[in-house]
Amino acid sequence: MGFFLETLFGGLMVGMLYSLIAIGFVLIYKASGVFNFAQGAMVLFAALAMARFAEWLPRWLGFESLVLANLLAFVAAMAVMIAVAWLIERLVLSKLVNQEGITLLMATLGIAYFLDGLGQTLFGNDIYKIDVGMPKEPMMVLESVFEGGLLLSREDLIAALVAAALVVVLALFFQKTSTGRALRAVADDHQAAQSIGIPLNRIWVIVWSVAGFAALVAGIIWGSKLGVQFSLSLVALKALPVVILGGLTSIPGAIIGGLLIGVGEKLSEIYLGPMLGGGIEIWFAYVLALVFLLVRPQGLFGEKIIDRV
Amino acid sequence: MSNRKVGDVILDVKNISLSFGGVKALTDISFDVREHEVRAIIGPNGAGKSSMLNCINGVYQPQQGEITFRGQHFKHMNSRQVAEMGVARTFQNLALFKGMSVLDNIMTGRNLKMKCGLLAQALHWGPAEREEIAQREFVERIIDFLEIQLHRKTPVGRLPYGLQKRVDLGRALAMEPQVLLLDEPMAGMNVEEKQDMSRFILDVNDEFGTTIVLIEHDMGVVMDISDRVVVLDYGKKIGDGTPHEVRNNEDVIRAYLGTEH
Amino acid sequence: MFYRENGQFKSSYRADQQIFPILQDRVLMLALLVFAFAVVPLTAPEYWFRAILIPFLILSLAALGLNILVGYCGQISLGTGAFMAVGAYAAYNFHVRIDGMPLLLSLLLGGLCSTAVGVLFGIPSLRIKGLYLAVATLAAQFFVDWAFLRINWFTNNSSSGSVSVSSLSLFGLPIETAVQKYLLCLSLLVVFALMAKNLVRSSIGREWMAMRDMDVAAAVIGIRPVYAKLTAFAVSSFIVGVAGALWGFVHLGTWEPAAFNIDRSFQLLFMVIIGGLGSIMGSFFGAAFIVLLPILLNQLPGWFGITISTALASHLEFMIFGALIVFFLIVEPHGLARLWSTAKEKLRLWPFPH
Numbered sequence: 001m002g003f004f005l006e007t008l009f010g011g012l013m014v015g016m017l018y019s020l021i022a023i024g025f026v027l028i029y030k031a032s033g034v035f036n037f038a039q040g041a042m043v044l045f046a047a048l049a050m051a052r053f054a055e056w057l058p059r060w061l062g063f064e065s066l067v068l069a070n071l072l073a074f075v076a077a078m079a080v081m082i083a084v085a086w087l088i089e090r091l092v093l094s095k096l097v098n099q100e101g102i103t104l105l106m107a108t109l110g111i112a113y114f115l116d117g118l119g120q121t122l123f124g125n126d127i128y129k130i131d132v133g134m135p136k137e138p139m140m141v142l143e144s145v146f147e148g149g150l151l152l153s154r155e156d157l158i159a160a161l162v163a164a165a166l167v168v169v170l171a172l173f174f175q176k177t178s179t180g181r182a183l184r185a186v187a188d189d190h191q192a193a194q195s196i197g198i199p200l201n202r203i204w205v206i207v208w209s210v211a212g213f214a215a216l217v218a219g220i221i222w223g224s225k226l227g228v229q230f231s232l233s234l235v236a237l238k239a240l241p242v243v244i245l246g247g248l249t250s251i252p253g254a255i256i257g258g259l260l261i262g263v264g265e266k267l268s269e270i271y272l273g274p275m276l277g278g279g280i281e282i283w284f285a286y287v288l289a290l291v292f293l294l295v296r297p298q299g300l301f302g303e304k305i306i307d308r309v
Numbered sequence: 310m311s312n313r314k315v316g317d318v319i320l321d322v323k324n325i326s327l328s329f330g331g332v333k334a335l336t337d338i339s340f341d342v343r344e345h346e347v348r349a350i351i352g353p354n355g356a357g358k359s360s361m362l363n364c365i366n367g368v369y370q371p372q373q374g375e376i377t378f379r380g381q382h383f384k385h386m387n388s389r390q391v392a393e394m395g396v397a398r399t400f401q402n403l404a405l406f407k408g409m410s411v412l413d414n415i416m417t418g419r420n421l422k423m424k425c426g427l428l429a430q431a432l433h434w435g436p437a438e439r440e441e442i443a444q445r446e447f448v449e450r451i452i453d454f455l456e457i458q459l460h461r462k463t464p465v466g467r468l469p470y471g472l473q474k475r476v477d478l479g480r481a482l483a484m485e486p487q488v489l490l491l492d493e494p495m496a497g498m499n500v501e502e503k504q505d506m507s508r509f510i511l512d513v514n515d516e517f518g519t520t521i522v523l524i525e526h527d528m529g530v531v532m533d534i535s536d537r538v539v540v541l542d543y544g545k546k547i548g549d550g551t552p553h554e555v556r557n558n559e560d561v562i563r564a565y566l567g568t569e570h
Numbered sequence: 571m572f573y574r575e576n577g578q579f580k581s582s583y584r585a586d587q588q589i590f591p592i593l594q595d596r597v598l599m600l601a602l603l604v605f606a607f608a609v610v611p612l613t614a615p616e617y618w619f620r621a622i623l624i625p626f627l628i629l630s631l632a633a634l635g636l637n638i639l640v641g642y643c644g645q646i647s648l649g650t651g652a653f654m655a656v657g658a659y660a661a662y663n664f665h666v667r668i669d670g671m672p673l674l675l676s677l678l679l680g681g682l683c684s685t686a687v688g689v690l691f692g693i694p695s696l697r698i699k700g701l702y703l704a705v706a707t708l709a710a711q712f713f714v715d716w717a718f719l720r721i722n723w724f725t726n727n728s729s730s731g732s733v734s735v736s737s738l739s740l741f742g743l744p745i746e747t748a749v750q751k752y753l754l755c756l757s758l759l760v761v762f763a764l765m766a767k768n769l770v771r772s773s774i775g776r777e778w779m780a781m782r783d784m785d786v787a788a789a790v791i792g793i794r795p796v797y798a799k800l801t802a803f804a805v806s807s808f809i810v811g812v813a814g815a816l817w818g819f820v821h822l823g824t825w826e827p828a829a830f831n832i833d834r835s836f837q838l839l840f841m842v843i844i845g846g847l848g849s850i851m852g853s854f855f856g857a858a859f860i861v862l863l864p865i866l867l868n869q870l871p872g873w874f875g876i877t878i879s880t881a882l883a884s885h886l887e888f889m890i891f892g893a894l895i896v897f898f899l900i901v902e903p904h905g906l907a908r909l910w911s912t913a914k915e916k917l918r919l920w921p922f923p924h
Contacts, residue, residue, distance in 0.1 A: 114892025
């Protein structure tokens, strides 16, 4: 039983990490109707920027404090992400304003490849460390209930809290601010939003910057845990099943979806895996998403999709 | 008015009700269509005319009522079954295949008649080639009829609106339908184009005996070419008869012009 | 002045419906075939066959298959690598487990197995499209990746995880040298391309395009969406499966599941986008482009006297691919094939401007 709970917690934590990436995805879809295949590449790019700036800035500006390095690196990385958002809007989105979804999807695929290449050209392709002071030792909980207690990763716990905080902030942003309202209008209908005076291009830059911010946070947390390396981009592909489960338009859905996927993966690996030869983590999330797609395409919390003639 | 002798009832719509969520699009609509006639459906915007066609066509499934085609009852039909039965239609907003040429668009209308299997088509030998050529001949006759020969290889997306409407008609005609449903075939056309289109519609009715059900806003056209008219307003039927009878119907006048007249 | 249709009047529909209605095109195609079959084998250096020509031929075939699904029928697929893998491993099993199995039959049976899997994973397309379908095909990709890695039966219980084939022969003729392999691939490609071209200009091709352009209207004309989509998946997977089998048997010789991973899927999708969606010719252009670009990138700095590391070259490759995808989607969504046909249009008028 103890082992089951440990696995469960572990799955929940991993799920939270997936959610962090998925949130950025949902943001962009919610506000611009675009499926952003490049979200994973953005996470990697942001993480690389953070890691390298944290390394370079002390050298360039001549100081030693780790906290200051991290702070400045964060600011610098955020600036980079905003620049990326602006460029994407200028060079890609504005030219593809009313194309079909499939065209935009493939364009983001192109952006993903471009960012992958650019990131590694600018920042290098080794494995880099991000050290924001995350606690590395796990802790033992519930020692009174279970013999020896359960192993819980403190780092993952903090990640979960950060993700939860991010969700609350973003949900409030969408619901309560006028910018949030404008974003929702744009997601509904580009042309209608334009016709009432919403500046489409500025809105998109804002959205992609916010998604960039989410990517940066995700990148820092993942990078701190795994080290910043190219495979991060592939892990991020897991965000897709997460948003399918949770619903493309729901930020809380991204959390729930992430949790479900995380738990599902871990549990299926432990309990189903041995029967099938192990290593089923690579496809479990996707097959689960596939099942959902056949049964409830809009996910748990998404809006129903209606096809009008 | 057409010269053809109008026959028995070919399409019978009985007590059709249709709602979307809370919105009632159609309430208890009943009317019939006789073979070889030109039947118009008119009414103010939002009256439910397109929804009515969509029900006949199998695109929407009505919650209540049934439709009888040549004596066969159908409560729920899907579009393909309806097409196989010999009902074709055009669309208000043009549902042409923008990526294909005029010729290919109309050829898709022959799809139900083409029988050769996948392998035969891949090899493009004997029967497959002959079938393709035979269908091409049929489609070329329709192209001649609609006077669009010059444009047969042009991608449909590049044609002006009036010509696109003709291609839409051509595709429906290619199905050799017994009943042709036309959804605002004259929308967006100038006087000349309307005359052309009216001529085509009447010719189709005359030469092939096709029963026509059309939705139209232009009263002049409706009075000129239809045998009988159904009037809808807010999803209910408020008039049914010859153009002359309907024109003098109090309810119809009120619906179009509002009260106090 | 050379590329005119003057005097070429068609007096029958049959003549009008040929694959190459213009005489000059027919001559050009014939010359190309002669060149490919007769001249190249005798003149090209060995290295070219292995590094450029054979990969180009096989990937063109795969791109052709993918184009039918994505370009003609409008169904997105990110799992092409998986279907290639199925073709390769199935062909391998037939080849290895049944004594005296003819090579061609193994390849075709591999294709058929891929068809079965393709249709299975195509079933979701009946209910979902766009991104959702993309995710479903990703499920296929990752599942197949896993299956060929973990289920030992597929690899004939190979201890290393990889499989290999050797000493291939076709109807008694050996397929050992580069030239022989090249001719095998070329022949298969020509046959498949011809059949694919026939399909897309027949009624099934029109059904596919109708589904792509407007599936609701298609149903109203009497097109069966289920049949159209599943046949697109079936035909596409068959061609891709055969290409996969060729990739393993002829190009690699020895392979593991990683040869058919998601990068391969993306590579093929890029070929189809850059080459031209909905164009048979486009598949060839795209494949040529993607095969030649890395080689060009490796050689180009040398010509300018600069050296760059292989890592940097690979990063630049990523950047250029990404940028080109976006470029083509914005500027010419119909890809290189459209650029080619526009150039031909201009040529028909040359030397006059219009």
